[in-house]
Amino acid sequence: GRLEQLGPPEQCFSAPxxxxxxxxxxxxxxxxxxxxxxxxxxxxxxxTARAGDSGDGPVDVLLRPDDVTLAADGDTNAAVEWSRYEGGTRLYAARLDDGPLLKVRTNHETHLAPGERVSARITAGHPLAAFPRESA
Incomplete structure (x- = not known):
């Protein structure tokens, strides 16, 4: 093995x-x-990009379940695949029309059914980590 990153947990999580x-x-x-x-x-x-990440150009943006919201109105770009009740929150999996499966954490009062079309949007109030784009 090798040491990948040394720092406080919050720093490693938000600035991997x-x-x-x-x-x-x-x-x-x-x-x-x-x-x-x-x-x-x-x-x-x-x-907003995190300071110190890769320069201008194509990047892969790191998104976590709390960085995105789902809404059943507006222009839809995803479909709900499943949900899991977690007490104060719900975790949803939504497949983007033009991309990967997102996991999105919402308030427990949000009710979206599997198969329902939704609008997924970035709503993070903090800078996001970005890495140089990987070749396909």
Missing amino acids: ASRFVAQFLGEAVFLPGERRGDELRTLLGAG
Whole structure:
């Protein structure tokens, strides 16, 4: 083995040094995007880039379940596959029309049925980690 990152848990979670660290420390999906200065653009909307990440150009943006919201109104771009009640929250899996399966954590009062069309949007109030785009 080798040491991937050393630091407080909060720093390692919110500012992972690598994709491995990001996935090791919790639910993580990487969505293709573009970085221009401190702005990230993805098919789920815009977000703020974390300082010190890769320069301008194509990137893969790290999204965690609390960085995205689902709504059953507006322009839909995903379909709910399943949900799990977690007490104060619900965890949903929603398949993007043009992308991966997202896991999204919502308030427990949100009720979306499997198969329901939804709108998935980035709503993170913090800078997002981005890594140089991996080749397909």
